Structures are given as structure tokens and as C-alpha cells.
Amino acid sequence: MKSTRYAALADEIEQAIAAGVLRPGDRLPSVRQTCASHTVSPSTVFQAYYLLEARGLVRARERSGWFVTEAAPAAPPEPAASSAPDGNAVELDVSAMVFDILEASMSRAVAPFGSAFPGPELFPLARLGQEMAAAAQSLDPRATVDDLTPGLARLRRQIARRYLADGIAVDPDEIVITNGALEALNLCLAAVTRPGDAVLVESPCFYGALQALERLGLRAIEVPTHPRDGIDLDALASAVSRHAPRAAWLMPSFQNPLGALMPEARKRELVALLARHGIPLIEDDVYGELWFGERRPPPAKAFDAEGLVLHCSSFSKSLAPGYRIGWAIPGRFRKTVARQKLSLSIATSAPAQIALAAYLERGGHDRHLRRLRETLRIRQASVLRAIAAHFPEGTRATRPEGGYFTWVELPAGGDALALHRRALAAGISIAPGPIFSAGRGFGHCLRINCGHAWDERAHDAIATLGRLAGRAG
Amino acid sequence: MKSTRYAALADEIEQAIAAGVLRPGDRLPSVRQTCASHTVSPSTVFQAYYLLEARGLVRARERSGWFVTEAAPAAPPEPAASSAPDGNAVELDVSAMVFDILEASMSRAVAPFGSAFPGPELFPLARLGQEMAAAAQSLDPRATVDDLTPGLARLRRQIARRYLADGIAVDPDEIVITNGALEALNLCLAAVTRPGDAVLVESPCFYGALQALERLGLRAIEVPTHPRDGIDLDALASAVSRHAPRAAWLMPSFQNPLGALMPEARKRELVALLARHGIPLIEDDVYGELWFGERRPPPAKAFDAEGLVLHCSSFSKSLAPGYRIGWAIPGRFRKTVARQKLSLSIATSAPAQIALAAYLERGGHDRHLRRLRETLRIRQASVLRAIAAHFPEGTRATRPEGGYFTWVELPAGGDALALHRRALAAGISIAPGPIFSAGRGFGHCLRINCGHAWDERAHDAIATLGRLAGRAG
Structure with missing residues (x-):
């Protein structure tokens, strides 16, 4: 650790700059102050400040100390236009390339x-581990064979409570627990389509959606998607009338890969547009709880009067990657999705479900x-x-x-x-x-x-x- | 508990009879002996013996005590002939009935x-819980995001070691960990078929196979299967030449529902027959470790020289129901199956994998x-x-x-x-x-x-x- 103490100090200051605690023109604390506040030697502080200087974040002024640079741009400019795919339905053959790239990227050395996935150190794995320990040792043996699908009632209740706290009414019985959100999305897609059907996706879109479409023999209709506001609703309406799609698979909040967040009014419009044509919307909301604003942006499911939104999410991005616990709220397709789950993988790992339920019951998740x-x-x-x-x-x-x-x-x-x-x-x-x-x-x-x-x-x-x-x- | 002590005693004696410890004509221990050996009152012993008498298992002889009845048949006769389906390929529509029946049977009251599933009390859930506790609390956070698919290397090594102990050479890298055997079977089936293909199954056969075929748009060719020796190889050969099937999904050991065990020579013949026609065999071996004989009957995989056997199994029937940990050993289809797994559900619950690996490493599973x-x-x-x-x-x-x-x-x-x-x-x-x-x-x-x-x-x-x-x- 000794050799990177200065780097850690530099990172801390860089984060203070990023967070706006230190702004362009502000003076860094003096070397003496920092030695005292961080119990480090002057040479450590000097090394840290030199490192920040090398990164272009601070500049030394003769006899005055170090200052946050004025010039450092906070971010590159944003992309201008939405993409413009040609709007034709596309037969899929993406998997091999995607897999090659994903597999090449999996090494820890990279x-x-x-x-x-985000950094695994972000998650309360030790606390979850305690819950898991308690759960595993007091496990009712029968709980491993009943509560199969739709999943542990305690956990479904906790998930429903979290939606309720955000103003979204969900009955625990509407929820089907799955092996992560990806299984939920795959089950929902299979529940509402047949091979050969056309499905609306964003452009660019999550590669997992393209792989799922390919596996089920579906065609993708790519709809231009704006980097800031999400899918282009005019283009969507035109694709609906041209292709009679059987379903849409979209990420209205923090779209992968763009990060786009559809404004609430546009989400309402999206749900209404699809409902007018009776098109089920498979909503991937796995990043929905990772908002930086004032409050959780409502998912499209919040505006679903017809039971046509099949909402999918998980704990993998927000709480417990590796536990592989996700869920679907499939609206009017609940029974079909639950049965598909039963016949695809029977159930979801019981100890992981119990541990997450216990963690959520104890509070502190917010x-x-x-x-x-x-x-x-x-x-x-x-x-x-x-x-x-x-x-x-x-x-x-x-x-x-x-x-x-x-x-x-x-x-x-x-x-x-x-x-x-x-x-x-x-x-x-x-x-x-x-x-x-x-x-x-x-x-x-x-x-x-x-x-x-x-x-x-x-x-x-x-x-x-x-x-x-x-x-x- | 007090009110059922006599029933427990009766059950114990009944099991001794079933196990052949007490045989027809043998005298039961006297009431006095049993009072002493079980520290119960004479009235408890009398109640137990009366209960056994009511069940037709023992008979009292004047002044001589109770004897195991001669007449009680140990078992009904076995079914005579194999079933005889008509041999045509069948489009499937079984799921709804199966689901209705399964769901009706799930209540604990029934x-x-x-x-x-077998009785959940049969499994070392407390010991697994201890391993789970240790695993969850010392979890390397990165282990939740790498070791994704094909699954935890420690666990794959333990699985390979168990096959090796039974004389079956398996490289840990050939193994793909899945959410139970059913996901493994589904992935293997999807890897070797396309919608519309015909697939050989046993008759009668595991309903999960029929559901999987239905979901993938495949046709079933039902092959008569003998209650004792398994699938009829002549009928199989004839079905192969009539239907050019794309795959077979079979259970050569302890077939569900018949319990049939193919003799080793017939398994060899089965593998050779399918290999001659280049037909992949999806082998469901989930009951393979639950043998009553001298040794583990070798799975068909043991005779697979061509990499055409996609062997699937799990811990759900033998160690940890509810953990949902299974695996595939897909032979030459390994890469395809691993990629299907990645795109279907990314990975299998990490804490459950770690707990099972730790349990197996510690010994005692045999x-x-x-x-x-x-x-x-x-x-x-x-x-x-x-x-x-x-x-x-x-x-x-x-x-x-x-x-x-x-x-x-x-x-x-x-x-x-x-x-x-x-x-x-x-x-x-x-x-x-x-x-x-x-x-x-x-x-x-x-x-x-x-x-x-x-x-x-x-x-x-x-x-x-x-x-x-x-x-x-």
C-alpha cells in the first residue's frame, strides 16, 4: 500500500474536483495542511500534486501553491444527432462477433x-454474506422444493414494496423471479413472439437483445435512438405501420449503450402508441435505480393501463452481481412467463433469494x-x-x-x-x-x-x- | 411428537422388513425387549404392533408373539411389455395439461x-449452509463478475474428479455450469436443432423434454421403451431411418418415469448406432448417482468417442435441491452451449457454486x-x-x-x-x-x-x- 499512498491522495483530490467541491481556480490545500489532515509525509503530498499536474488537473503558481486548472474541459461535447438505420427488418447474425469480443474482455488483467458490470467493490457483499450465512443455516428444507416458480414470496413482497415506495403499484403475485434480468427478458420475448416475427429495438441497442432475437429466429427492426432523449417516436410510429411488429424490446431509462433517459412525457407517449396497436413492450429497466437526479425516473410500466408492458429488472447492477437474481412483471402475460420459466430452468437459486429477501427486510438498501x-x-x-x-x-x-x-x-x-x-x-x-x-x-x-x-x-x-x-x- | 411415537416405531420395523433385516416368518422382538431397546412404554409397543398388523405386515400368534407375515407380497408384478407408440413424429401441445397438473401438486398440504423431487430431509442442507456461510462471507467480489460462464473453475474441477473416480475421463474445461440440469438440457437441445427438426424421445418420456421440444418448435418421435431395459434399439434404428432425426434426448439410467436402466452393452450399442448416423445424443443423467447396485452404471457419455454425447446432470436430486446447480458436458458442442448459456442467463448463482465446491472439496459426499x-x-x-x-x-x-x-x-x-x-x-x-x-x-x-x-x-x-x-x- 505504501507505494500508492500518493496515488490514492491524488485520486481523492481528483474526485473532489469531479464532484465540484474544488472548482477551476480554487487553491488546493497547502502541503502542510494536507500532511496534517491525512497524516502523510510532505513528500507524499508533493508526489500527489505532481501527479495531478501531470494529469492536467492542477497547476503550480510560484509561491502561491497549486490551483485547479481553468482550462481542463469537464467533458467532451455530446453527440449531435440520432443514428439513422435504414428501417428495414434485419435477419440476425451478430452473436459470434459479440461473443468473441466479450470473451476477450473477461480477463481480470484487462x-x-x-x-x-460496474466495479464489484461497490456492493455490500459482506452484509449480503451475513444474510446468506443466516439464511443457509436456518433453511427450511421444504423451501428448496416449494416456492419454486414464481419464486420466494418474501422476496417478491420486498420487490413490490420498493416499487410502491416509488409510486408504482405492483402486486407481489405479478412478479416472477428469474436467473437475472436476462432470463426474464428472454422469457418475456419468447412469451409474446413466434419465430419469424419482427421486433422493434433501439439503434444502437443492447447486444443481449440482438442475441435473444437471433436465438428465437426473430427479425430486428432498428429504430433511431437519440443519445439524450431515447427512441425517436416518429420513427417508431412509422416502423409500426410498415412492419406490423409483434413486440418491442426497449430501455426507456439509461439505455444501454447510449445512457439515454426518455423524459416522462415521452415514456407516456411510447406506452400509449404501442398500446394503440396492441404491441407488447418488453421494458429492460436494469439501470432504473441508478439515477443521478432528484428522484427515480418512472419506468414505462408506471403508465401501463393495459397490462401490455413486460417490465424486467434485477439486483445485478445495484446490489448483488453474481447472485443472478432478477424478475419480470409481465402484466397480462404473467402465466405464460411463469410457465416458460418452470419449463426452462424450474426455479431460481433458493439461498440467494432468501439472502436478498432478508437483506431487504432489514433495511439500509436505500x-x-x-x-x-x-x-x-x-x-x-x-x-x-x-x-x-x-x-x-x-x-x-x-x-x-x-x-x-x-x-x-x-x-x-x-x-x-x-x-x-x-x-x-x-x-x-x-x-x-x-x-x-x-x-x-x-x-x-x-x-x-x-x-x-x-x-x-x-x-x-x-x-x-x-x-x-x-x-x- | 408423543402421540406419534408408536407410529415412528411401526415405521422403523416396517423399514427393517422392507430392507430384509426381518423376513417373512421371523418373530418380532418381544414387547419387553422393545420397551427396553427403545425406552418406550409397553402400550406404545402394543400400538405399534397393532398398527403393523393392520397394515398386513405382521400377525400375532397365540402365546408366541408377533411374526412377519408370509403372505404379504413384497411388490406388485412388473409391467410386461414395452409401450408401442405409432412411431410418427408428433407436433406438441402438452404444456398446458402438464402445467395444470404440476401446479395442482405443489401444495405442501398434498x-x-x-x-x-425426493424428500428434502434427505439432504445435508445444514452442512451446505455452513459452507455457504463461509463462502458468502469470504467472497472475492471479483468472483461475482468473472468466472461467469462456463462457471466456477473450482466447481468444474470437483465435478470432473467425481467422474474420474467412476472411470469417466472429463476435462474441467469441457463442463458448462448451468441453472440445474433442465437449463443444461434446454441449452444442449437448442445447440443441435433448428425449428421443425424431429427429435427422438422415449415413450413414455420426461414431460420436461416434451415441453422443451414444444418451446423450440421441434417434433417428437416417440420410441417404445422397456420398463426394465430402456429404449428399444430396433425401434430406434427404424425411427432413425424413417425420420432422419436431428437429435435424441434420452435417459439411459433410471429413466423418468419408468426407472429403466439400460444394460451397459445396450448403452454402447445406442451410442454407436446414433454415431453412425451423426445424431447427437442429449443424455439426461440426473438420477445416475442414485443406483442401488454394486457400482455406478456408466452413462452413455462413457462410450462417446465422437464427442456426440451431450451429457447433462445436476446436484438437485443427489445433494442440493433448490440450489439449482447443474452442468452440461456437451462434447464437440461445448462452445455453442457455453455461448447459448451466456446469452440466455449470463451465469449461474455464484454463492451456490462456491458453497458446493467447498462442500465437495471437504469430502464426505460419498x-x-x-x-x-x-x-x-x-x-x-x-x-x-x-x-x-x-x-x-x-x-x-x-x-x-x-x-x-x-x-x-x-x-x-x-x-x-x-x-x-x-x-x-x-x-x-x-x-x-x-x-x-x-x-x-x-x-x-x-x-x-x-x-x-x-x-x-x-x-x-x-x-x-x-x-x-x-x-x-
């Missing part, structure tokens, strides 16, 4: 900007979520600032109001697949744009995960990426 | 002869399995004897050499669906024959689960079933 959101917000600011500092002129990046992704557009000529290969050789993963598109568009785009620890190594990795992106252009 | 097998063997004998005593003349039942099912054929005119409805009204579940057949055959058959605690309530439930079966005829 800087995880391509990962789909406190954890507040800390988590604040950390993710600060990390996003750090990543965006580093992109602004190190990526080629003309690079753009989204500034989502929640979640932990940013979508980066390289300047004209940028090649994200080439960047992916070069970055991986340098020990850095990214998620290149083409994996988010059935038509393999977005060749100059990439998704960056901002949810991992922001430290010198991460900073250096972004700097390396920026340098490689310049060459790749 | 005597669980229709259940698919001791547990020996006890489990012995208990299941004794329970099967008790159930068969009760069926012989209480079911209508002409009833037949299989005597499997492993697992915990028996397949009961009612005399001509018997109606298992009617029996199912009447039994459920009396608080007893059964699994009626038609749910094991795409063509809804086996109307006079039912599957009985012998794996639950054998006590007075269970005995009475079998007696009730026998009475209802007489009426249903």
Missing part, C-alpha cells in the same frame, strides 16, 4: 472499460443506493474529463443522468473495431459500436464503462485509449 | 407422490450418497409393498434399480387422469401417465414418487390411492 449513485456520478465525471483531455479533437461522448456507461463517437474515420484490437493488446477492453447493431453500424463508436474504480491505472488506460484512437483514425 | 441410496432403496420397497397390498388386482409396477420413481400400470380400464383428480381432492398428488407422452398415451398409468418419508400418513395415502384406483377402473 482494464475493464468494455465490461457490462442508504447503499445513495452512496452507489453518488460514486457512479463522480466516476462518470472523471472518465468524461479524461476523455476530453486525451481523446482526439472532435471526439464526442454522452453524459447520461444515470447508469455507468458513456457512448463515445470518434471523429470521422475512427474505427472502433481496430481500436478494440489495439486496446486489447495494450491490456484495455472497450465495447466497440458494431456489437450494438444488427446492421453492424456505429463503426466509429464505442461504449465505455465508467463504473470501475477511478485511479491512476484507469486514468492511464483512458490516456492510452485516446492515443490509440488518434492512430486508429 | 401427499407428494406426484412430485419430481458417505452422504451411500446413506441416500440405501434410504431410497428401502422407501421404494415400502411403497411397492403397499401398492401390492392396496391397489386393485392386476396392477403392475416397475422395480427400478435406482432413482425414486415407480411406474404403475392399472388394470384394464384404469383411468389415471380420473384418479389424479380424485386423489387431489383427497390431498394426494400423483403424476398421471398422459403427461409423459406427446400422443397422450398411457391413460392407465401413473408415476409414483417413492422418495419421501415413509410413515403412517404415506401408507394411508397409498391405501387411499389404491381404493380410488379400484373405483376409477
Whole structure:
């Protein structure tokens, strides 16, 4: 630890800058003050300040100390327009490329900007472990064979309570517990489609949706999606009338990969538009609790009068990655989804369900979520600032109001697949744009995960990426 | 507990009879001896002996004590012939009936002869709980996001070691961990078929296979299967040449629902026959460790030289129901199956995987399995004897050499669906024959689960079933 104490101090100050505690022009605490406040030696403080200077965040003024730089751009500009896929239904063949890229990115040795998960240190795994220990040792043996599907009643009640606290009425009996949200989404998709059907997706969209469509023999209709406001409703309406789609699979809040958040009014409009045509909406809300604003943005499910919204979420992004506990609230398709679940995998791991139920019953989850959101917000600011500092002129990046992704557009000529290969050789993963598109568009785009620890190594990795992106252009 | 002490004593003696410790003609220990050995009152012993007398198991002789009856048939006769489906490929529509029946049978209030699981008290859940507690509290946070699919390396190593101990060489890297065997089977089926393909199944066969085929839009070719020796290889060869099936989904050991065990030579022949035609064999081996004989019957996978056997199993029947940990060993289809798993549910619950790995590393699993097998063997004998005593003349039942099912054929005119409805009204579940057949055959058959605690309530439930079966005829 001794050798990185100065780096930790630098990171702390960088986060204070990112959080706006220290603003451009502010003076850093003096070396003497910092020695006292952090019980470190002067040389540690000097090393930290030199490091911040090297990062372009502070500048020393003769005899006056160190100041936060005025010039450092807080973030790159945002992407301008929505994407424009051609609007035709596309037969899918994306899986192999996606898998190759995902598998290449899984090593622990790799800087995880391509990962789909946030930093595992963000989660109360020790507390969950205590609940798990208690649950496992006092397990009623019969609980392992009944409460199969739709899942543990205690857990369904806790999930319903959380929706209620956000003003969304959900009956515990409407909930089906699943092996993570991805199983829930797959079950819902299978419940409302038959092979050959067309399904509306966003463009760019979550590669898992494309894989699911491919596996079920469905066609994707990609609808342009704005980096800030989400799916283009005019384009959606036109796709509905052209293709008679059987379903839509969308992420109205903190869309993966863009981070887009549909404003409430547009969500209402979306639900009403699909309901007019009797089209079920499969809503992927896995990032819905990771908002940075004043309150939880309501999911589309909140506006569902017809039971046509099949809402899916999980604890994997907010509480317990690796436990693989998710759920579906499938509206009028509940029975079908529950039966599909029973015949696909019977049930969801009982000890994990019991542990999460016990954790939620004990309280404290909201406190954890507040800390988590604040950390993710600060990390996003750090990543965006580093992109602004190190990526080629003309690079753009989204500034989502929640979640932990940013979508980066390289300047004209940028090649994200080439960047992916070069970055991986340098020990850095990214998620290149083409994996988010059935038509393999977005060749100059990439998704960056901002949810991992922001430290010198991460900073250096972004700097390396920026340098490689310049060459790749 | 006091009021049932005599019943517990009666059960103990009944099990001794079933296990052959007490044989027909043997004298029971005297009332005085039993009072001393069990520290109970004489009236408790008398009540127990009267109960055994009422069950037809013992008879009092004037001044001589109680003797095990000579007449009590140990089991009903076995079914004679194999079933004879017409051999046509069948489009499937079984799910709704199966689900209705399964859901009706799930209540704890119901005597669980229709259940698919053995008694939950058979499993070392407390020891697993301790492992789970240790695992959950010392969890490396990163373990929740890497080791995703194909699953925890520690656990895959332990599984491979167990196969090796039985003389079956499996590399840990060939194994894909899944949410129970059912997910493994579903993934394997999806990996080797496309909608519209024909798939060979046994007749009668596990309803989960029929549901999986239905969900994937596949056609079932039902092949007659002998209650003792398993699938008819001549009929199989003829079905192969008539239908060019794309795959076979079979249970060569302790087939569900018959309990049939294919002799080793026939398993070899099966694997060779399918390999000659390049047909992948999806092998469901979930009961493979529950043998009553001298040693583990080798799975078909043991004879697989071509990588065409996709072997699937789990811990759900032998160690940890409710944990939902299974696996596939998909041979040459490993990569496809692993990727399907990743895109279907990403991964399998990490704490459950770690707990099972730790439990297996610590040793003692074989001791547990020996006890489990012995208990299941004794329970099967008790159930068969009760069926012989209480079911209508002409009833037949299989005597499997492993697992915990028996397949009961009612005399001509018997109606298992009617029996199912009447039994459920009396608080007893059964699994009626038609749910094991795409063509809804086996109307006079039912599957009985012998794996639950054998006590007075269970005995009475079998007696009730026998009475209802007489009426249903």
C-alpha cells in the first residue's frame, strides 16, 4: 500500500474536483495542511500534486501553491444527432462477433472499460454474506422444493414494496423471479413472439437483445435512438405501420449503450402508441435505480393501463452481481412467463433469494443506493474529463443522468473495431459500436464503462485509449 | 411428537422388513425387549404392533408373539411389455395439461407422490449452509463478475474428479455450469436443432423434454421403451431411418418415469448406432448417482468417442435441491452451449457454486450418497409393498434399480387422469401417465414418487390411492 499512498491522495483530490467541491481556480490545500489532515509525509503530498499536474488537473503558481486548472474541459461535447438505420427488418447474425469480443474482455488483467458490470467493490457483499450465512443455516428444507416458480414470496413482497415506495403499484403475485434480468427478458420475448416475427429495438441497442432475437429466429427492426432523449417516436410510429411488429424490446431509462433517459412525457407517449396497436413492450429497466437526479425516473410500466408492458429488472447492477437474481412483471402475460420459466430452468437459486429477501427486510438498501449513485456520478465525471483531455479533437461522448456507461463517437474515420484490437493488446477492453447493431453500424463508436474504480491505472488506460484512437483514425 | 411415537416405531420395523433385516416368518422382538431397546412404554409397543398388523405386515400368534407375515407380497408384478407408440413424429401441445397438473401438486398440504423431487430431509442442507456461510462471507467480489460462464473453475474441477473416480475421463474445461440440469438440457437441445427438426424421445418420456421440444418448435418421435431395459434399439434404428432425426434426448439410467436402466452393452450399442448416423445424443443423467447396485452404471457419455454425447446432470436430486446447480458436458458442442448459456442467463448463482465446491472439496459426499441410496432403496420397497397390498388386482409396477420413481400400470380400464383428480381432492398428488407422452398415451398409468418419508400418513395415502384406483377402473 505504501507505494500508492500518493496515488490514492491524488485520486481523492481528483474526485473532489469531479464532484465540484474544488472548482477551476480554487487553491488546493497547502502541503502542510494536507500532511496534517491525512497524516502523510510532505513528500507524499508533493508526489500527489505532481501527479495531478501531470494529469492536467492542477497547476503550480510560484509561491502561491497549486490551483485547479481553468482550462481542463469537464467533458467532451455530446453527440449531435440520432443514428439513422435504414428501417428495414434485419435477419440476425451478430452473436459470434459479440461473443468473441466479450470473451476477450473477461480477463481480470484487462482494464475493464468494455465490461457490462460496474466495479464489484461497490456492493455490500459482506452484509449480503451475513444474510446468506443466516439464511443457509436456518433453511427450511421444504423451501428448496416449494416456492419454486414464481419464486420466494418474501422476496417478491420486498420487490413490490420498493416499487410502491416509488409510486408504482405492483402486486407481489405479478412478479416472477428469474436467473437475472436476462432470463426474464428472454422469457418475456419468447412469451409474446413466434419465430419469424419482427421486433422493434433501439439503434444502437443492447447486444443481449440482438442475441435473444437471433436465438428465437426473430427479425430486428432498428429504430433511431437519440443519445439524450431515447427512441425517436416518429420513427417508431412509422416502423409500426410498415412492419406490423409483434413486440418491442426497449430501455426507456439509461439505455444501454447510449445512457439515454426518455423524459416522462415521452415514456407516456411510447406506452400509449404501442398500446394503440396492441404491441407488447418488453421494458429492460436494469439501470432504473441508478439515477443521478432528484428522484427515480418512472419506468414505462408506471403508465401501463393495459397490462401490455413486460417490465424486467434485477439486483445485478445495484446490489448483488453474481447472485443472478432478477424478475419480470409481465402484466397480462404473467402465466405464460411463469410457465416458460418452470419449463426452462424450474426455479431460481433458493439461498440467494432468501439472502436478498432478508437483506431487504432489514433495511439500509436505500442508504447503499445513495452512496452507489453518488460514486457512479463522480466516476462518470472523471472518465468524461479524461476523455476530453486525451481523446482526439472532435471526439464526442454522452453524459447520461444515470447508469455507468458513456457512448463515445470518434471523429470521422475512427474505427472502433481496430481500436478494440489495439486496446486489447495494450491490456484495455472497450465495447466497440458494431456489437450494438444488427446492421453492424456505429463503426466509429464505442461504449465505455465508467463504473470501475477511478485511479491512476484507469486514468492511464483512458490516456492510452485516446492515443490509440488518434492512430486508429 | 408423543402421540406419534408408536407410529415412528411401526415405521422403523416396517423399514427393517422392507430392507430384509426381518423376513417373512421371523418373530418380532418381544414387547419387553422393545420397551427396553427403545425406552418406550409397553402400550406404545402394543400400538405399534397393532398398527403393523393392520397394515398386513405382521400377525400375532397365540402365546408366541408377533411374526412377519408370509403372505404379504413384497411388490406388485412388473409391467410386461414395452409401450408401442405409432412411431410418427408428433407436433406438441402438452404444456398446458402438464402445467395444470404440476401446479395442482405443489401444495405442501398434498401427499407428494406426484412430485419430481425426493424428500428434502434427505439432504445435508445444514452442512451446505455452513459452507455457504463461509463462502458468502469470504467472497472475492471479483468472483461475482468473472468466472461467469462456463462457471466456477473450482466447481468444474470437483465435478470432473467425481467422474474420474467412476472411470469417466472429463476435462474441467469441457463442463458448462448451468441453472440445474433442465437449463443444461434446454441449452444442449437448442445447440443441435433448428425449428421443425424431429427429435427422438422415449415413450413414455420426461414431460420436461416434451415441453422443451414444444418451446423450440421441434417434433417428437416417440420410441417404445422397456420398463426394465430402456429404449428399444430396433425401434430406434427404424425411427432413425424413417425420420432422419436431428437429435435424441434420452435417459439411459433410471429413466423418468419408468426407472429403466439400460444394460451397459445396450448403452454402447445406442451410442454407436446414433454415431453412425451423426445424431447427437442429449443424455439426461440426473438420477445416475442414485443406483442401488454394486457400482455406478456408466452413462452413455462413457462410450462417446465422437464427442456426440451431450451429457447433462445436476446436484438437485443427489445433494442440493433448490440450489439449482447443474452442468452440461456437451462434447464437440461445448462452445455453442457455453455461448447459448451466456446469452440466455449470463451465469449461474455464484454463492451456490462456491458453497458446493467447498462442500465437495471437504469430502464426505460419498458417505452422504451411500446413506441416500440405501434410504431410497428401502422407501421404494415400502411403497411397492403397499401398492401390492392396496391397489386393485392386476396392477403392475416397475422395480427400478435406482432413482425414486415407480411406474404403475392399472388394470384394464384404469383411468389415471380420473384418479389424479380424485386423489387431489383427497390431498394426494400423483403424476398421471398422459403427461409423459406427446400422443397422450398411457391413460392407465401413473408415476409414483417413492422418495419421501415413509410413515403412517404415506401408507394411508397409498391405501387411499389404491381404493380410488379400484373405483376409477
